[in-house]
Amino acid sequence: MIKNILVAGATGNLGGRICRELVNRGASVTAVVRPATDPEKVENLRTLGVEVKVVDLNSIEELTKACTGVDGVVSALAGLADVIVDLQSRVLDGAIKAGVGRFIPSDFCTDYNGLEPGNNRNFDLRRTFKAYLDSTGIKATSIFNGAFADILKYNTPVLNLKDQSIGYWDDKQDWKLDFTTMDNTAAFTAMAALDEDAPRNLQIASFQVSPVALSEHVLEITGRTFNLHRLSSMEDFAGYIKQQRANDPAGEQELYAKWQQSQYMYSMFSTHHGDLANDRYEGIEWVSAPAYLETFVR
Template structure:
């Protein structure tokens, strides 16, 4: 039977991909967007076949109306507390009012459940929303994808193309990091949205790769040997992040504050996915580490 899935955050990079993957699976896809959303973004969704509903996203009643007869709400919203906590609560309340049975929150990140609260601002916001979500009767499913593989292109310490270096902290040269492409994340999310038996938590990764493995792949892809370096102990890294945050209070209002990026890197070297659920759905073609790295280094 055809399922109806509503997506919040559908105009974003991930949200639009999720809509596309749902349509491939013959779902009826609705998207709720703010009034006065950019016309080009709305038209792009409509051309795909998405039913776009422009509403006041502060209105639980309007959201509930949009959620009538919906099987699952998927949140691909991105932002700080006003979005991840406040707006998601409103979307959730509207879904519950409309008696939607399932909700996928915007937990597209490293699985923060085993991490210490206070070490990552964006994870703390997701914890706050998770507590509210789990206090309701709706069935929830969080999808943890580690880091989006795109960051490997952007000269982070893990792979700095400009400096031709690969870095790590502590004794983590062979620590495997979880990376998932946006396309793989979107495909898996679409499958989970249509899976009424999806569990509370799902962990995925297109590939798990250590700094040493990145070094090997870069050498194979380019013929060049990048510099491998230890930057500091994890303890010193944690202290430097705290100092960065204290010295830059304006960053509290920035989604991608420099210290927040460092917090995320610290989390990747502090936890990893031990139980991948990649095989739960058998029609996803997972991107390999060399395939991905070679795609932008060749």
């Protein structure tokens, strides 16, 4: 039975929530952190009941020692190639050397497996790590949660509260978009981490909502009619993103460059989750689109 879980990236927003959910489910949780980690974040983890190990994350030997006696590793690391590929590979190598049986990589995004490589920089980094992960033979489970629901608060083209507009590409006004709250993602990830039989890929979504449905929910909540409009074709959008990226070479070193945000939008309108595993575990209260919108649209 899986009980001892190590979390990498535990001081992050998602990682801390995963630790909380694991502890709430009776797991023994260890977090590995850098020596320079904010002491307040370390104390927050310890208050949750997490054992914190300060580790040189460049050292596979130290990571191996930290992973000794662990049943599974959850990675909630966030970053570019030096983190998603390099650091995550060192964590994986340490886990394998310590005899850890399971690994959950830091995917936490739209299921990119059916998407064409090259259209999303951050997805491509995850593909690179996935190839290495799958070559090792360790049992792995990726959690695909679509987009974090928080992005609906950020005045993106999909929902712009400032302009009171809702946009879509092509004729995809009825296209279902996958959104999951961080709390729902963390709860599901914790249960998957404790599940010896979890499959390679699991798709989830707190709610799936189309641009048309978004406009209807907003109208019901606020009494205001937002401008539902077509932005462009997907082909034109792809061309715009390529030009946007070419004009912003500095963005290659930014986790969320403006063109990367556009790439996420493009991906959301290119695929959606058709095999939701929401019912796999009991006890998760999945947040509905109206309930989530109610928290900030008014």
